[in-house]
């Protein structure tokens with residue numbers, strides 16, 4: 315994924331025509347499009363290949379199973395044309411390792427969820443977040459997912475993983491996080507969904523976020 319605008323669109327719309335229209339509109343303003351269960355379940359896995367014409371595709375399936383099942387899932391997703399897959403880290407080293415090995419073989423990326431961005435992540439996940447970040451670094455994953463809603467946690471996670479791994483951060487806009495604060499905390503890319511795809515003018519919404527990011531770089 316090229317580090318240009320430092321913005322990733324989370325495309326959680328349910329209609330494939332709408333997904334294509336928005337992707338076309340934001341071309342050049344986003345470095346990647348993140349596709350997850352809502353769009354894929356509504357429109358089929360082949361939407362990944364279609365959207366790959368517009369940007370790199372990150373498949374947000376938060377893969378969280380035993381190693382063999384994780385591998386079967388990641389194979390399908392890479393075969394469909396995704397450039398990266400998001401996997402959960404809490405399942406442990408072996409479940410993660412098999413995904414990272416497969417991605418390396420295929421020249422693809424794995425991003426590992428550390429602590430999620432919603433309030434409920436404080437119940438259980440936050441306690442494991444730093445350990446997961448360390449494991450992702452030990453296994454040389456491409457990067458981690460860390461919350462834009464808590465820039466102070468992005469800073470902590472950056473200290474743990476160093477500069478070899480990337481950080482991608484959801485939670486900007488609808489969840490209350492700020493793109494500028496998250497970039498200043500050390501994230502490489504912010505992930506923004508509703509603030510862009512629910513806007514009357516998705517291209518302008520994306521452009522505005524990119525200027526906010528550029529202002530603090």
Ligand code: FNU
Pocket residue numbers: 324325326350374400427429430431432459461484485486487488489505506507508509
């Ligand atoms: P928006 N997402 C998230 N928090 O929000 N993958 C996480 O900790 C995480 C995620 C995803 O709020 C979420 O599923 F690991 O509309 C959605 O697709 O801007 C996107 O990031 C945020 O969307």
